[in-house]
Amino acid sequence: MASAVRQQTSSSESVPTRDELLIRARDWESLLLEGPVTYFPIRHHSPACSLHLERWIDEVRPETIIVEGPRSYDKWIASLLSEECAGPVAILATYRESDELMATRHSAFFPLCDYSPEWVAIRQGKSIGARLRFADMEFADKVRFQQHARAEEAQPGTTLGLLLGDESHLRYSQFINELVRRMGCRDFDELWDHLFESRAGEMTTGEFVGTLATYCDLSRASHEPEQLESDATHGREAIMAEVIQGELKRLKGKGRKGSILVVTGGFHTVALPFLVNAKQAAIPAELPELDPNLTGSWLIRYSYDQLDALAGYRSGMPNPGFYDALWQAGREFTSIAEKRSAIARLITTIARQTRGQTIAHEASVSDSIAAVQMLQQLAALRNHAIPTRNDLLDAVTSCMSKESSAGNDLLASIVKRVLAGDRIGSIPSSAGQPPIIDDFHRQATRFRLPVDTIERRKTSLELYRKPEHRPVSFFLHQLELLEVSYATCVDGPDFINGHQLGKLYEEWSVGWTPSAEARLAELGALGETVAGAATQRVVQLVNLFEEQGTSRNADAAVDLLIRVCRCGLHSYARQIVEVVREHIAEDGTFVSVASGLSRLELLRNAREPLEATRLVELPDLITQCYRRATHLMDGLANVPDDLVDGSLDGLLSIREMLASQNGEVSKENDRLRLDEDLYCDSLERLISNSATPARSEIAGAAAGLLHNLGRIGEDRVCEIVERCLDAAVLEVDRVCGVLRGLMKVAREVFWNMDHLLQRIDKLFLQWEESRFNNALPHMRLAFSELSPKEVDLVAGRVAGLHEVDSIGVLTHPDVTEEEMQLIVRATELLNRSLEEDGLK
Amino acid sequence: MAKKKIASGKSDLASSSSDILRSPAELLYADELNALQASDTFARPPGWHLSPRAVRTFVLGSEAAPLGENSPEITRKFYGNDALVDRSIVTLIGNRGLMLIGEPGTAKSMLSELLAAAVSGGSELTIQGTAGTTEDQIKYSWNYALLLSEGPTRRSLVPAPLFRGLSEGRVVRFEEITRCPAEIQDTLISVLSDKVLHIPEFEGADAVLHAKPGFNIIATANTRDRGVHEMSAALRRRFNFETVTPISDPEFELELVLKQAGALLHQCGAEARLDRDVVRVLVDAFHELRNGRTKEGGVVEKPSSVLSTAEAVSVVMSAGIDAAHFGDGTVSGVHLARQLTGAVLKDDEGDVKKVRQYFEVVVKARASTDTNWKDFYTARDQL
Known part of the structure; x- marks a missing residue:
């Protein structure tokens, strides 16, 4: 063998x-x-x-x-x-x-x-x-x-x-x-x-x-x-x-x-x-x-x-902390005892770090003793005058892990951390760093952010209450934009996506890393300061999205503007404003202009954290965007199917903007004055007799919005609904759309206008059974805008029209407490098991 | 004394080896142990028969460090993880016990036997842990006739492995320790920490048995049964844990399977020819099923039953016996596949499905280009 x-x-x-x-x-x-x-x-x-x-x-x-x-x-x-x-x-x-x-x-x-x-x-x-x-x-x-x-x-x-x-x-x-x-x-x-x-x-x-x-x-x-x-x-x-x-x-x-x-x-x-x-x-x-x-x-x-x-994959030796300890212990070949004790010190450090951790086994002093003993004996067995890195790893594995090897990830990560070492170098000031690194250091020191420790630290910034915190936030956002691995925003308002806008704080996890400095050195090509490089980066982004065919997209341009404000680059924002202006003027889709508009409004409202007041062009820009949006509303009559939802949202958001404008109590000169008539005229055109929109959702929504603004009466709404429902169109979804559009923007009409319900009811009675059945799914979609209680309300009224007192039992109050508990428990169990299977 | 022991062991081997179904390591490798002892110049820990380096050579073979001109070559007996062997030897020198854990069939018991044979010259002090293991079987019991006539004397005491290990300064093996109830396991705590065994029945100095140098415990536990986390923390901290993993290199595993199955077949008088490429099919299949990955990187469902090297050996051995007695003496893929049923697929319906799926997807694809895989595939109906 x-x-x-x-x-x-x-x-x-x-x-x-x-x-x-x-x-x-x-x-x-x-x-x-x-x-x-x-x-x-x-x-x-x-x-x-x-x-x-x-x-x-x-x-x-x-x-x-x-x-x-x-x-x-x-x-x-x-x-x-x-x-x-x-x-x-x-x-x-x-x-x-x-x-x-x-x-x-x-x-x-x-x-x-x-x-x-x-x-x-x-x-x-x-x-x-x-x-x-x-x-x-x-x-x-x-x-x-x-x-x-x-x-x-x-x-x-x-x-x-x-x-x-x-x-x-x-x-x-x-x-x-x-x-x-x-x-x-x-x-x-x-x-x-x-x-x-x-x-x-x-x-x-x-x-x-x-x-x-x-x-x-x-x-x-x-x-x-x-x-x-x-x-x-x-x-x-x-x-x-x-x-x-x-x-x-x-x-x-x-x-x-x-x-x-x-x-x-x-x-x-x-x-x-x-x-x-x-x-x-x-x-x-x-x-x-x-x-x-x-x-x-x-x-x-x-x-x-x-x-x-x-190290390990291409160059150099792994666990530099280990070799550093050896090197520091003595430069003579004879300093064996010193080197041995340096390695023993590494073992005790590892043992100390396992304590107080959620680790299966905290290494005791006796474990350390056993490990040091083992280290020496292993070295002797393998004929090593000075124990090697593997001798140390073996000793720690043997004496400190008490599980099958799978359960030792935490121990392994502690060992890795200790043996990596935490030393960070320093360079002479005369060596000259790329100016951008100097700028970074100057600013970080000014803001009392860490510049020499790789421990990550939490920093909380009060964006609204403390104006002095805002430059810090700007600085960190600039670094994030530049993809410098220095700071990560863990919590806070997200003005770009419009999430968590109620948050008053921004939480950052900050920590210096050499790779951050390396990245900065690389960015030196973009500018002499962090802010300068960030601006250049924005320019790159603008060029990039124009190349990528996202051109003439008002929303994306506004996105950029918000990003720039987040980074506090207001002085550079003027260029971006011009870009946004251009994009608004050339953008031909209502959806993106409307979305851009609502985000511009968001930017204007978030004055403190984004310091939007510094952006004097903003009200002007909003007005331009509003005008463009109302102009584009005419095109909604023939909006393609996939943009219907976005269009409804856009119409609604403009309506909300107008409403809040009227209710605003801010200083007169700061107030935004958007011409409501522009919006209403466009809506009127959408429901005019000569131009019934191909998508009845838009007509329904326009009718609802106009009624809401007090521009048209009940009869007109009923008339439009009737016209749409009665259209000689084969696709039932187009017909039912009017209900969906109406419910989206003004669902209260369904219980406030008796007349409307009567007329719809009458129409449905005229429909053939099969047409009604085909329409059911679309109706269900339309009614999903209503809450269960509202559905109940509407159903009651419809039943009343047919002189039916009861619409049947929709709720079951006769469930006993035990049954209820059982159902709750079953639901819990089901949820948990779904979660465990990763299906939730 | 040690020398005498091994020498006498050798004479036993000469006179009666054919009567022993399975020789323990110290008999099987008596020549190697003698040679190592003769050439061993390094310091021995007290109570040890060989120096740690010689123990290492005994387990890992002398390829890296040949003994000398006239000495026999020491064969490698444990494959896959040399550092683990180093650590295990060093643990035995120290004051902690050695705990070998891992999947069944990863040669934990073999390693413990080899270590005990090399360190103490014999591996027979073994406690087999079962659900019914009692303290008597671990420490000592009494010859009740003598106990009645003489009272508790050294003569009436019947020593169990732990007692002997302590009094003779030798390594005691505790197999499958986690199969024992926790309270029985805990018997070891005082022995491991104070290195004494209390015999309350005796009086005076005899009531405490102090361990002689050289005493230690090697316990094994497998991760399929009750895990080590049910072990008391007090006992756990008195052991150093070593995880023995399945052999990761298929070539090594093939070598090992051929070697061991060949020896076993020879022992039971079935002379079957084992072709390397035929057996490779089985080893590869085991490897892939165990890891859930094919050589090409495809995903395979892992069966729940144990697919260790030891199981592969047993399949090859059964296939060899089959071929020797019912065939022409040459083991083919058909024989191997046939034996999978009893040896690997126990009573789990799911496993049968998984293995069948493996045959249909992986084996079938290879059958078209490789005759050995083809033979293996043809026997799939017998699964």
């Missing part, structure tokens, strides 16, 4: 034996470290690499240090060396494909934490006075190169938040997979910790470099050259080699051993010596000249939780 296992894993033949590995490691050691150029392989964010690198720089004292990273990042070296600069930070690279506002954008982070080998090399290099350089392809070029190479494939659109220093080559290779399996590890990260992090102190730097290079080399062998060509790996390495060659020339042959130190990801390290020593340097593909305005790079603050979120 054992032979079967071997057969099955024949792919493993590519893995050399232990002795062969040792020989190869020695070969690599001398190849990489003996010459004037030393090539130091690293894994991004590996403390073990950093420790060896630090030591190497101290010993060999290179004159020049070259670090993997786009060449233009040389300008950030001074900032990275500043005292004020503390990890984690990231260099954000942005690239727009064109100068247009809606251009495809790309961005990438180059994260650095205190223990990142790249940063350690820069800092240590500075302390010995070495020349420091970056060497890699520019981000924009990498994007363009990959697009060029993969021209025939589907192009990914916007790519935001990629990582520079991608290690997927190392992570996903056949060799690594086989090694992971053989060593009984769960994944590449465990393998890495097992081979390098836990034993860094047991190896000389030479052995460390040799071993790491050997693994990288074997891993590289399982990648196809075509793949490395098309993903720009070769192109990037050519640039690195070019920089190294340039530095070699500077030495003019006077270099000693280790004059130049090259710090790159191990995957590249094993290729570089051959490229540098080759007679003819590889030349990366020619790319067209790039407008420097389209690219940018910024040094920004970063956080461990963000690093953690991106």
